[in-house]
Amino acid sequence: MAGTAFQKIYTKLNQITKATCSVTATGIGYEELATVSGRLAQVVKIIGDTVTLQIFSGTENIGTDAEVIFFGRPPTLKVGEQLSGRFFNAYGDPIDGGPAIEGKEVEIGGPSVNPVRRMEPSEFIATGIAGIDLNNPLVTGQKIPFFADPDQPYNQVMATVALRAQSDKIILGGMGLSNDDYLFYKSTFENAGVIDKIISFVNTTDDPPVERLLVPDMALAAAEYFALEKNEKVLVLLTDLTLYCDALSIVSNRMDQIPSKDSMPGSLYSDLAKIYEKAVQFPDGGSITIIAVTTISGGDITHAIPDNTGYITEGQLFLRKDTDIGKVIIDPARSLSRLKTKVMGIKTRADHPKVMETSVRLNADALKAKTKMENGFDLTDYEERAMKFSHDYANQILAIDVNIGPEEMLDVTWGLFQKYFTREEVAIKEEFMKLYWKKA
Amino acid sequence: MTKGIVKGIIANLVFVEVDGPVAQNEICYINLEGTKLMAEVIKVMGNVAYTQVFESTRGLKPGAPVEFTKHMLQVKLGPGMLSKNYDGLQDDLNKMEGMFLTRGEYTDPLDETALWDFTPLVKVGDEVGAGDWLGEVPENWLKHKIMLPFVMEDKYKITWIADAGKYRIIDTIAKVENSEGQSQDITMVQYWPVKLAVHCYKHKPRPFKMMETGMRCIDTLNPIAEGGTGFTPGPFGAGKTVLQHLISQHAEADLIIVAACGERANEVVELFVDFPKLEDPRTGRKLIERTIIICNTSNMPVAAREASVYTAMSIAEYYRSMGLRILLLADSTSRWAQALREMSNRMEELPGPDAYPMDLPAIISNFYSRAGYVNLNNDVPGSITFLGAVSPPGGNLKEPVTEATKKVARCFYSLSQERADSKRYPAVDPIDSYSKYLDYEEVQDYLNKHIHPHWVQDVLLTKNYLLRGKEASDQINILGDDGVPLEYHDRMWKSEVIDRIILMQDGFDKIDKATPMKRQAYMLEMVLSVCKTGFGFESYEDVQPFYSRMINTLKQMNYTEFLSEGFKEYESQLNSIVEERKVK
């Protein structure tokens, strides 16, 4: 993001805080970029001729005589085919030793798609992970996060999903990614031989946190280019948006804004919606699908970050360690793909919705029975059967290491129904019972 | 006209130094290098107007010129709004060019060139007041009334009225004169400031009719009145939007206005795609023909989100004044409240609870009071029924928006996380939810007269079964299956029958997704007769299998066409199951 000609240069700061500084300047536009002593900054407030800049990498050692150079434009990214296979930092500068990108310069964080121009998402994304495909199938153009405690293998699951999903481009937006995880993604993509369809914008834990704020917009500007101009199916992976939100709260706090719940800025909902709503199915076949990670603490989804996220995204995939089977599962009760009805039973077998519903209901009965047992009560015969069902269901369907096709997962589930329950307990519409309930 | 100059910018809050008078809520246009950005005055300090801009302010510089308009944010009303898709400021989204929303692009909500077939309803010499019908034009299926503009509060005399014929909305169709002899031309277009309520009616009686929604958990258990208000708070994923969509398809209203306020774009796309295809079962017309969609999704400008609910309400009031039954749905009013909060924080106002503005309860109450059943000046009735979704953080109902709404909305449909988690949809909690209309004597009389003579009594009985079932289940959970009398199991399962058959409703099944009132009454009677029957069991282990079979049979009935062969067959199956254990 180097500067260009016609730059305005100032050398006297009026005020410096931990994240911002202000300077007396005229003719400056809102959200314009600048450098302060060579560090990238953006205009966040203008009052008269006092311009306040947010310095992405922090203000340590910035002097009152720092040189401020305004760019005369908001943040941009150069887009083109050459982005493929490349790794960039939060500013869109290469970090892989490769050459700078030549291409069309587009503003990041640009305008929203006119809702009447959107198409309805309708293409099933098969992941092979039955806990997703059976209970919460994903659809192109969808936006959905994994909710996971920090100790869950969310990056592995996300990489698996990314590799199995049939997409033309995978764009990784890493925020506060540990260097190990960054290298994990890199080697996973390399080993799978798909590196040329990957583009990464990465802010690691070594980089200043406020820089992260640029990552989603960078990733999505690139995604928009491929989805709209090349009609490609683009999958955007954003990890970890909780760290993004933490950066938001740092900035708003340093700008003396009144925090709302959990010290998050009052605009958190709008800030996150701007990112997630970039997911879209375009009329000419291109699409942007966003799969994100929101780390949570102790499974608490009422914290402002997962809570606001849940209100914005089209569902959430909840990762949880199942102590009965000793594996991580996609929790069926707390996970939801809101777009599942667009493909379930339409792009997949007709009995899919009923099988899903029934398996979730029976599994919930098992959970109730488990609580009852833990409280020291005897179980009924039905409850004991439900518990056995639940055990097999977790192992054969919900565990994240399951990799089976969409038909097979339905057959496996019917098999479990029949093994543990009566027709009346299963109570699926007659037309499907006739087809799939095998005579003994 | 007053002019101004931009002096400061913080996100969409822009400070404008003005050279003349400005009014609170006045609209102005900020000129950003040729692009005009619409903004609203929200505070004035000396010669500085604080304005909220309805667009992104990226690139805006101090010194940009501003022009004030002398009017508040207003809607443009006239024939041609049916089936339209508007944004929160009433721009016609379909008229906008390109894939993306371009800032500063404002489109005409109406069509000034189309011709409408006008029939006069008044003659020269008639005396008229605001909202009185001067003539009508056919708009789709409805007789769209051309009214004396709501802002003309005086009494007027008709001095000229156009002959029947084809006119554009901008043509003069009448001339009127006030008591002082000043003459005014009337066209088919009028403007109304959205933040003010329209009061052109004679009375606003208490609602007394029920409005069918097709949802059993509402109609049977907690009916909403025509002209009534209700709200559905619930955590994300509990089913607020699905419920609103189902109601928008099946409710017994002439016109549905859907305000998609600060939520997902894909959910609105669903309406764009489905409504032109789906049929209104009552009229056989396509749903889109009775629908207006106001769409200001979460990624669209925040200030326009705040405006969107007012735009929707003003359009509803306009059509109500034609003697129509309007259903207004807003998803979600919490996003509107949050938009207010974002602005209030930016202006560094002293915050109230959870950083919302102090006057939030007043704003919400004011808005809900615009709904209602009215008798117009010509005694024709009209109504606006309002249902708002509320999105409480963390699903915790002790928060300002839910609490303020609870004080004004008369129906409370609480969506519970627990029910949603166990896929008991619609997840409306049968114990916590209520309809205050069920206590209105006039509503009770209406229900007993129109459904059957002891309906209200049956509904209360149903609620009682549910409550007793819950108590029994709590006891079983504490004391264990064999720690309670056998009868507790029977009680719990009776309420389970009501829950699974009456309350749970499959929103994605083509038959079950909407239940006409007649069928609801039939099913309730059947379920109550099961509940009233004494059954004999040897041990608690016999209870669940027996009831599961009954529930399964009743469920099949819900999926089968009403009173069809198959339906009757399941009914006789049920009767024989009942006989097995019936205590003679």
Ligand SMILES: Nc1ncnc2c1ncn2[C@@H]1O[C@H](COP(=O)(O)OP(=O)(O)O)[C@@H](O)[C@H]1O
């Ligand atoms: N009546 C219903 N029938 C079946 N499924 C439902 C029903 N209501 C909600 N759901 C399920 O719950 C999901 C979330 O519902 P939604 O209305 O979008 O929740 P909210 O608006 O409260 O966040 C839906 O995508 C659907 O899978």
Ligand SMILES: [Mg+2]
């Ligand atoms: Mg919703």
